[in-house]
Amino acid sequence: MTITEKEQGLIDSFSIYDDWMDKYEYIIELGKDLPLISEDQKTDENIIKGCQSTVWLAAEKREDKIIFTADADAIIAKGIIAILIEVMSNESPDTIINAKLDFLKEIGLQEHLSPTRSNGLVAMVKQMKMYALALKMK
Amino acid sequence: MTLDISAIRKEFPILKTSIGKYPLIYFDNGATAQKPQAVIDCINQYYQAENANIHRGVHHLSQLATEKYEAARGVIKSYINAAHDYEVIFTKGTTDGINLVAQSFGKLLQPGDEILISQMEHHSNIVPWQMIAEERGLQLRYIPINERGELDLTTIDELINNNTKIVAITHISNALGTINPIEEIIEKSHKVGAKVLIDAAQSLQHTTVDVQKIDCDFLVFSGHKIFGPTGVGILYGKEDVLNQMPPYQGGGDMIKTVTLEKTTYNNLPHKFEAGTPNIVGGIGLGKAIEWLSQFDLEAIAQYEQELLDYATEKLLKIEGLKIFGTSAKKCATISFLIDNTHPYDVGTLLNQQGIAVRTGHHCTQPIMDFYKIPGTIRASFSFYNTKEEIDLFIGALNKAVMMLK
Numbered sequence: 209m210t211i212t213e214k215e216q217g218l219i220d221s222f223s224i225y226d227d228w229m230d231k232y233e234y235i236i237e238l239g240k241d242l243p244l245i246s247e248d249q250k251t252d253e254n255i256i257k258g259c260q261s262t263v264w265l266a267a268e269k270r271e272d273k274i275i276f277t278a279d280a281d282a283i284i285a286k287g288i289i290a291i292l293i294e295v296m297s298n299e300s301p302d303t304i305i306n307a308k309l310d311f312l313k314e315i316g317l318q319e320h321l322s323p324t325r326s327n328g329l330v331a332m333v334k335q336m337k338m339y340a341l342a343l344k345m346k
Numbered sequence: 347m348t349l350d351i352s353a354i355r356k357e358f359p360i361l362k363t364s365i366g367k368y369p370l371i372y373f374d375n376g377a378t379a380q381k382p383q384a385v386i387d388c389i390n391q392y393y394q395a396e397n398a399n400i401h402r403g404v405h406h407l408s409q410l411a412t413e414k415y416e417a418a419r420g421v422i423k424s425y426i427n428a429a430h431d432y433e434v435i436f437t438k439g440t441t442d443g444i445n446l447v448a449q450s451f452g453k454l455l456q457p458g459d460e461i462l463i464s465q466m467e468h469h470s471n472i473v474p475w476q477m478i479a480e481e482r483g484l485q486l487r488y489i490p491i492n493e494r495g496e497l498d499l500t501t502i503d504e505l506i507n508n509n510t511k512i513v514a515i516t517h518i519s520n521a522l523g524t525i526n527p528i529e530e531i532i533e534k535s536h537k538v539g540a541k542v543l544i545d546a547a548q549s550l551q552h553t554t555v556d557v558q559k560i561d562c563d564f565l566v567f568s569g570h571k572i573f574g575p576t577g578v579g580i581l582y583g584k585e586d587v588l589n590q591m592p593p594y595q596g597g598g599d600m601i602k603t604v605t606l607e608k609t610t611y612n613n614l615p616h617k618f619e620a621g622t623p624n625i626v627g628g629i630g631l632g633k634a635i636e637w638l639s640q641f642d643l644e645a646i647a648q649y650e651q652e653l654l655d656y657a658t659e660k661l662l663k664i665e666g667l668k669i670f671g672t673s674a675k676k677c678a679t680i681s682f683l684i685d686n687t688h689p690y691d692v693g694t695l696l697n698q699q700g701i702a703v704r705t706g707h708h709c710t711q712p713i714m715d716f717y718k719i720p721g722t723i724r725a726s727f728s729f730y731n732t733k734e735e736i737d738l739f740i741g742a743l744n745k746a747v748m749m750l751k
């Protein structure tokens with residue numbers, strides 16, 4: 209699946225729900241499938257700065273693709289990082305660096321997250337791109 | 347006098363807001379209060395018909411603006427029962443007032459002198475003291491708190507000693523709701539000759555404070571928490587103490603004469619009011635206090651106590667819910683956590699249901715460190731809130747918890 213197809217898949221899934229509480233329920237559900245970061249990688253360096261809750265993110269390169277793992281102490285943050293990972297993981301560094309992630313606007317995540325958490329979303333995306341950039345050089 | 351809550355609610359246009367399909371329930375009054383139409387109209391009227399700089403012009407508008415600004419000072423003086431108008435100094439807010447006192451009064455202190463604060467202070471009543479303490483080699487000490495979130499006064503007679511020069515204490519805790527025994531602390535402090543600053547940011551909107559009766563040396567508060575505009579606040583100070591203190595900022599208005607070599611300073615209150623002030627803010631704050639004063643403050647306190655008791659009882663029925671701040675003397679603020687849920691998750695899901703609460707450390711990290719928690723969810727009520735809103739809040743909270751567990 210291309211990144212665009214994955215984004216479209218999420219847009220389709222979210223379009224089923226009219227009510228924002230239902231969308232949150234779905235976000236929480238997605239968090240349960242998050243590929244978890246290993247306990248020994250839950251270090252201070254792996255904490256994403258700029259989130260109200262604690263979110264850990266790690267990345268590694270397998271063949272030419274980047275694989276992300278993460279965890280969070282808040283359930284909604286966990287769901288959001290899971291959504292980002294579903295789209296961005298298992299892609300090439302360049303695809304990740306250039307990803308526009310327009311689907312976030314379409315599923316309404318950007319506008320519906322409180323300003324502080326929305327900053328958290330921005331911080332998550334930024335951190336993923338930084339990892340991609342760093343691993344591209346390796 | 348009884349309060350007609352539904353009539354009072356109608357005076358606040360913002361309370362008609364909807365968040366998606368839910369009516370707004372505003373329980374973040376500790377952060378800032380909403381503004382009644384009277385205050386909004388007063389601000390509009392000022393810019394539409396009265397705007398001019400004050401204390402400077404001979405022309406009609408300047409005199410009108412000056413009169414209104416000074417009249418506002420008079421309203422505030424009466425509300426806190428200061429002895430003189432000139433003991434009421436306009437500031438940007440609580441934070442600004444504390445910085446003024448810390449920097450100016452602090453210059454009178456010598457290395458080894460002690461400043462006493464408490465473990466439940468807002469960062470605004472910690473950091474300015476840390477800064478001046480470091481600058482001048484002063485000792486900063488604090489009164490600890492107990493499990494109930496009250497000041498632990500067992501060591502107070504050692505903490506307030508002959509080296510203590512200033513005690514800066516909050517009247518009511520913004521994070522816990524605790525009402526502190528400020529009169530007792532003021533009396534003890536005065537026995538050793540220490541001055542006392544009361545942080546009244548959370549108190550004047552809930553209860554009256556008579557500065558002459560409690561005999562504090564300084565009292566600070568913010569306009570925006572007492573139904574007035576943002577960016578304006580008050581520092582009350584006793585005349586003789588203010589006169590001993592050097593100016594805080596230099597500029598226009600605070601001078602008597604300026605030559606390039608030497609400046610002589612203006613009298614109180616202007617000595618501490620450098621530059622063009624927040625004129626509309628001052629006038630708006632006067633209006634807010636005038637508006638608030640039409641009600642029986644006792645009745646407001648009693649009604650808010652009812653809201654507090656009602657909400658506390660309902661909240662405690664939620665499994666795993668723990669309240670931080672369980673003093674018998676509290677204002678209508680409830681900080682809580684629910685087992686196995688993160689405060690940000692709860693806050694987000696409440697927000698989705700139209701309910702505004704605050705989550706986080708509430709600018710009181712030492713309190714969070716004391717309880718070893720990252721933060722809480724805080725619901726803080728004002729007298730325009732209702733039991734029906736509390737019922738909706740409890741329903742929304744139960745729904746959030748169900749989704750998160």
Ligand SMILES: Cc1ncc(COP(=O)(O)O)c(C=O)c1O
Nearest residue numbers: 439440441468470516520547568
């Ligand atoms: C107890 C207390 N002190 C000080 C402040 C700071 O007030 P401001 O931000 O208006 O200067 C607050 C506001 O949250 C407060 O609750």
